[in-house]
Amino acid sequence: MSTAIVNEENLWGGGKSPMGASYGKLMMWFFLVSDAFTFSAFLASYGFSRFNKAANSIIEGQIYIPSLDKWPVPEKVFDSIPVLGSGYPLIFVGIMTFVLIMSSVTMVLAVDAGKRMDQAAVAKWMLWTILGGMAFIGCQAWEWMHFIHGTAHGMTLADGTTVFGANLVQNEYGPSHFAQFFFFITGFHGTHVLSGIIINIIIFYRAATGLYQERGHYEMIEKVGLYWHFVDLVWVFVFTFFYLV
Numbered sequence: 001m002s003t004a005i006v007n008e009e010n011l012w013g014g015g016k017s018p019m020g021a022s023y024g025k026l027m028m029w030f031f032l033v034s035d036a037f038t039f040s041a042f043l044a045s046y047g048f049s050r051f052n053k054a055a056n057s058i059i060e061g062q063i064y065i066p067s068l069d070k071w072p073v074p075e076k077v078f079d080s081i082p083v084l085g086s087g088y089p090l091i092f093v094g095i096m097t098f099v100l101i102m103s104s105v106t107m108v109l110a111v112d113a114g115k116r117m118d119q120a121a122v123a124k125w126m127l128w129t130i131l132g133g134m135a136f137i138g139c140q141a142w143e144w145m146h147f148i149h150g151t152a153h154g155m156t157l158a159d160g161t162t163v164f165g166a167n168l169v170q171n172e173y174g175p176s177h178f179a180q181f182f183f184f185i186t187g188f189h190g191t192h193v194l195s196g197i198i199i200n201i202i203i204f205y206r207a208a209t210g211l212y213q214e215r216g217h218y219e220m221i222e223k224v225g226l227y228w229h230f231v232d233l234v235w236v237f238v239f240t241f242f243y244l245v
Contacts, residue, residue, distance in 0.1 A: 028223045032230045035192075039234050042188065043241050046181045050245065057174060066155045072174040074243045080146055093243050096139040097235065100193075103132025104232040111225045114218025119210060122218060126204040129228065133197040140190050147182070182242060189238055192231050199224055 053071045057064065064076040075089035082092075106128040113121035150165030155172035157163060163172045166179040173179065203224050212218045 022219060024219065024223055025226070028226050032226060035230070036234075039185075039189075039237070042181075042185050043237060046185060046241055049175075049177055049181065050241075053175065066172065066174050068157070068175055070174060072178055074245070077147075077173050078143070078243060082142055086151070090243055092139070092143065093239065096136055096143070097239055099132055099139065100136045100232050100235055103129045103136070104229055106132060107225045107228045111218075111222050114207075114212070114221040117213065117218070119207065119213045122212075122221060123204060123208040126200060126207060126221070130197055130200045130204060133193055133200065133228075137190060137193055137197070140186065140193075144183075144186075147179075185238060186242070189231070189234055192234070196224070196228050196231055200228070 050071055053069070055070055056073045057066045057070045057076075059065070059073065059076070064073065066072060066076075078093055079089045080086045080092065081088045106125045110122050110125035110129060113125060148165050148167070150163075150172050154162045154164040163170055165172060166182075168176075168180055168183065170176050171179040203220055206212060207218070207221065212220060
């Protein structure tokens with residue numbers, strides 16, 4: 001009676017593996033493609049709403065004049081940095097983006113270390129990836145808080161009332177659906193980052209305790225790496241749509 005040895009080469013079990021990928025990697029790719037369609041639909045909806053407005057709000061001299069009928073000017077909405085205050089257009093979100101991209105670099109280094117079966121290096125780079133993700137989430141939480149509380153001057157409506165900050169009904173920055181899209185899309189992306197951090201913590205623990213070393217491969221690092229790179233790539237599009245356009 002022969003005993004079948006299960007390894008990474010025959011995990012597929014359904015004939016020749018497509019593109020030489022294991023079942024786990026292939027399923028991750030299917031998930032990422034479906035998730036990409038979801039984000040594309042959200043960003044397309046935002047794009048249609050954004051360009052349905054005739055123009056951005058105007059700037060007269062040094063005074064920014066928001067309007068409920070015109071789209072906000074991104075560099076006037078997102079111009080604050082913790083402690084330093086306002087007057088630094090898009091600097092803080094640029095720092096956030098840099099941190100997330102660097103966490104993608106550390107993930108690449110973790111995957112490379114896994115291919116070399118270097119357990120210590122895998123644990124080290126996974127830890128840096130986790131810290132990068134946490135830093136991004138922390139920055140996003142501060143940005144949300146600032147967005148919700150708003151500026152000191154707010155926006156005066158036609159009936160004389162003044163609106164401060166933002167919620168799902170109205171906001172001082174412009175049309176109500178600007179804030180609705182901002183909360184939903186950046187929140188949806190932030191949820192992806194948070195779930196990625198949780199998964200990375202689990203993978204880090206297993207790598208640090210030698211589980212993958214005993215298995216003889218670190219494919220799980222590669223699979224979670226695909227997800228993390230996807231999250232980073234999506235942020236590039238979110239950043240472009242919300243902060244640059």
